[in-house]
Amino acid sequence: MELKINDYIEFGRLFDGLIDECKDDLIELQNEKSHYKEILIFFGLDRPEFSIEQMECDLTDKEITFSFYRVTQDANESDNNNTVETVLIVYSMVLSEFTYFNFESN
Numbered sequence: 779m780e781l782k783i784n785d786y787i788e789f790g791r792l793f794d795g796l797i798d799e800c801k802d803d804l805i806e807l808q809n810e811k812s813h814y815k816e817i818l819i820f821f822g823l824d825r826p827e828f829s830i831e832q833m834e835c836d837l838t839d840k841e842i843t844f845s846f847y848r849v850t851q852d853a854n855e856s857d858n859n860n861t862v863e864t865v866l867i868v869y870s871m872v873l874s875e876f877t878y879f880n881f882e883s884n
Contacts, residue, residue, distance in 0.1 A: 789835040793844045796869055797821050800876065813879040820865055820879070824848075828865060841877075842869045 797804075797817070808815040820828075827848050834845035846865040861883055868878035 784835065784837055785832075787835070787837055789832060789837075789842075789844055790830040792842065793830070793867070794825075796842075796876075803875070813876065816879040816881070817867060817876055820867075820881075824865075828863075831864070834866075838871075840871055842871065843867075844869070 801818075804814045804818050808818060825846075828846035829848065831845040831847050834843070836843040844865075844867045846867075848863050850861040850863065863881065863883045866878070866880045866882075867876060869875070870877045
């Protein structure tokens with residue numbers, strides 16, 4: 779049996795802790811690095827509505843990948859599928875900063 783450390787990490791709490799630690803830098807540099815502004819908006823407005831996608835998160839010696847999702851209740855008579863929105867955020871362990879933000883809606 780092979781234990782996987784990622785199965786034991788609470789990525790949601792880790793993300794929230796990193797945001798708290800980096801918040802001043804995110805605010806100060808948000809005009810220079812657009813992904814900082816997107817992360818601040820996500821954390822401030824949308825984070826409570828999103829769930830962590832544990833199986834898609836990853837921790838390596840170089841970076842932490844956070845994956846969040848939410849399912850909107852926008853199905854209707856002509857389209858019975860709800861929209862799934864995903865957010866992917868990467869934190870570099872080497873640089874000690876957030877390096878990537880991506881939002882997708884399907």
